[in-house]
Amino acid sequence: MAATTITTAMDFISIHGHPSSTTTPTTPDEKHQEKNWLSICSFPGKGRGFVATQQIPAGTIVHTAEPLAAVVSQEWIPETCAWCFHFTYPKKMKYKMEMKVSTTCLQKKKKKQHPRSTTMTSKDVLFCSESCQQKYQTYGYHKNESELLLRCFHALEQVYHQRREKQTSNDNEDILHHDMNKFIKDLLHQKVDIHNDEQLRHWIDQAWTTFVQHYHQGQATQTWMPDDAERTMLRLVACCVGRRQMEAEYLFPELPVTVSTFNDLFQVQCNELAYIRRILLDVDHENESRKEKRILDALFDIMQMYIFFLSATSDFLDCPHTLFRAIYFREMANSFGLWEMASKQEEEDGNVTDDLELLGWGIYPSAVYFNHACDANIRKIRKGRQMVFISKRVIEQGEEACISYGCVEDTVQERRKRLLEHYHFLCACTRCEQEASSSSE
Numbered sequence: 001m002a003a004t005t006i007t008t009a010m011d012f013i014s015i016h017g018h019p020s021s022t023t024t025p026t027t028p029d030e031k032h033q034e035k036n037w038l039s040i041c042s043f044p045g046k047g048r049g050f051v052a053t054q055q056i057p058a059g060t061i062v063h064t065a066e067p068l069a070a071v072v073s074q075e076w077i078p079e080t081c082a083w084c085f086h087f088t089y090p091k092k093m094k095y096k097m098e099m100k101v102s103t104t105c106l107q108k109k110k111k112k113q114h115p116r117s118t119t120m121t122s123k124d125v126l127f128c129s130e131s132c133q134q135k136y137q138t139y140g141y142h143k144n145e146s147e148l149l150l151r152c153f154h155a156l157e158q159v160y161h162q163r164r165e166k167q168t169s170n171d172n173e174d175i176l177h178h179d180m181n182k183f184i185k186d187l188l189h190q191k192v193d194i195h196n197d198e199q200l201r202h203w204i205d206q207a208w209t210t211f212v213q214h215y216h217q218g219q220a221t222q223t224w225m226p227d228d229a230e231r232t233m234l235r236l237v238a239c240c241v242g243r244r245q246m247e248a249e250y251l252f253p254e255l256p257v258t259v260s261t262f263n264d265l266f267q268v269q270c271n272e273l274a275y276i277r278r279i280l281l282d283v284d285h286e287n288e289s290r291k292e293k294r295i296l297d298a299l300f301d302i303m304q305m306y307i308f309f310l311s312a313t314s315d316f317l318d319c320p321h322t323l324f325r326a327i328y329f330r331e332m333a334n335s336f337g338l339w340e341m342a343s344k345q346e347e348e349d350g351n352v353t354d355d356l357e358l359l360g361w362g363i364y365p366s367a368v369y370f371n372h373a374c375d376a377n378i379r380k381i382r383k384g385r386q387m388v389f390i391s392k393r394v395i396e397q398g399e400e401a402c403i404s405y406g407c408v409e410d411t412v413q414e415r416r417k418r419l420l421e422h423y424h425f426l427c428a429c430t431r432c433e434q435e436a437s438s439s440s441e
Ligand SMILES: C[S@@+](CC[C@H](N)C(=O)[O-])C[C@H]1O[C@@H](n2cnc3c(N)ncnc32)[C@H](O)[C@@H]1O
Pocket: 015, 045, 046, 047, 048, 049, 267, 268, 269, 333, 334, 368, 369, 370, 371, 372, 373, 423, 424, 425, 426, 427, 428, 429
């Protein structure tokens, strides 16, 4: 087990990240094997959610989910298998992602090159065994998918290292700040009603379009550096854009049943409006110039990530800002944290500690309907790349099946505050409703 516990800036995108739930699954009864235990319903104040279709015995596997995309956190790449998330601190993973690729295809825009091939590797994708390496390189929508991802990861690494070495500045950034500030002022002077979805969405679209136009005129920064969490996030976005591109280029390949399609991602709730609105409400009590700065900073962070992504991948990925945002804001608050698992020995000895590491992030479209409850009736455990969901007690037919998105030990006020801050919603679970009404009596 590793020595430190990380808390990254990306913690906020996790909905289901608690290390104590990452122990090895208990073997379920044969008769409890998965069937259609759950269906999707609408719940007032919570959107869609899973509901039990029949009485579910305790300890039943109610759902097993495969990721559409899963990546190792930047910090733990050397010690974590990119396929099965096996973690061996302080030992390093032995197998690299390595492929022969044609150099002409590497940069589509550079024409008239003689076809040559080269061996390409990504330092950001390592495996614990040849078998995991093989699975990673052959899994996907099409056999070319892992090659495309290799190029993306390689290019993201390169741009990162180039920027770190160069640190050039760009005077035109002032123009960009000035123009973007004008937008923010308009918003704050009530030309946009932030409670009106249509108006707010329109404003966000315009802000992005303006920013991207500046980028194409050479006015966006080339010096901004992503932190580890943002680099991890960019690889996760690349996996989704890559899947989309494969689907567009190769029609109807024979898919293994476990492979999600890009469209599956669109079942997932998009949190862009909720995120921006929360920032706008948060800064409400600040003075004007502070307000403007905080909104600008919040927007710029994501816009700069996008520009960084474009600089690295635009030669082989087609990703307009609308697509980037559609993916980014679905991953935000919907991705599952992939935690280190306790060893069998630790479990047998009852020695499972809380300082397990957050090894990566995955997006699991079939599992996003689990709403949060502060007294959850479902626990989730990781089994390699899969997420397995198991009932903690008997669940009655028609009862909502919920997991916990994190710690539920605090008071109702603290729990609600944390969920609002990290996941942008006011918790409406039965426990919160009851505790909130009794504390207000
Ligand atoms: C992973 S999604 C769950 C599925 C979501 N309800 C949907 O319709 O797609 C998480 C989102 O569901 C809603 N949600 C989940 N648990 C909730 C709760 N206890 N109270 C209110 N909203 C909740 C929030 O909007 C949250 O951002």
